[in-house]
Amino acid sequence: MSVQPKIGPxxxxxxxxxxxxxxxxxxxxGADYLHLDVMDGTFVPNLTFGHPMVKSLRNKIKTAFFETHMMVQNPEQWIEPMADAGVNLYTFHVEPVQDVVRVSRQVRESGMKVGLAIKPGTEVQDLEKYVSIADVVLVMTVEPGFGGQSFMADMMPKVKWLRDNYPSLDxxxxxxxxxxxxxxxAxxxxxxxxxxxAVVGASDQAQVIKEMRDVVRSYLK
Ligand SMILES: O=C(CO)[C@H](O)[C@H](O)COP(=O)(O)O
Ligand SMILES: [Fe+2]
Known part of the structure; x- marks a missing residue:
């Protein structure tokens, strides 16, 4: 099946x-999924929230697709708690991880999909050996740690390389x-x-989400 446009605030x-x-x-x-930024104050210089908050949110929102973006030094540590909290997609940074294959397998065995993330300074080709075990590859377009930063257009060759080589990858x-x-x-x-x-602060969130989804759809084959 061809990839679908999805907007995750x-x-x-x-x-x-x-x-x-x-x-x-x-x-x-109209959000297709929620992107929950988990930061540990070590991998990135900021601290947000962990699995207790995700679990509380899951208790209120039963069916939405939850992605946790794990900006943490030891993603292995939080696999089981996040699976228990009802996370669907566990996206972790490969940079601090010794054995990406083993951690990915643990994520999958816990019932979650696997997302692999790279910081701006990481070469996309470093992911080549792992793409087959990933459901999603996340290319960061800012230095992870804070919202509201400026988009790094110079990350787009990484995205293009992935799309050229993996037409059906998310x-x-x-x-x-x-x-x-x-x-x-797109x-x-x-x-x-x-x-x-751009979405959370918009006066018309539905319009911004729709506009972005339409743009992505227009470029997908
Ligand atoms: O991972 C992140 C920061 O590390 C956030 O997901 C990202 O910054 C989204 O916020 P914005 O669209 O405001 O940049
Ligand atoms: Fe994020």
Missing amino acids: SILNADLSNLAAESQKLLDN IEVDGGVGPKTIHCC EAGANMIVSGT
């Missing part, structure tokens, strides 16, 4: 004291993506679009 810059309502609003406005971009930068991502071949500030 990041709730990083949402009102976290009101997370369930903010998340439900995004879903009601390719995700994350960081500074919004209506102004979506064309660039043209390169991304089909899973994470967007935080």
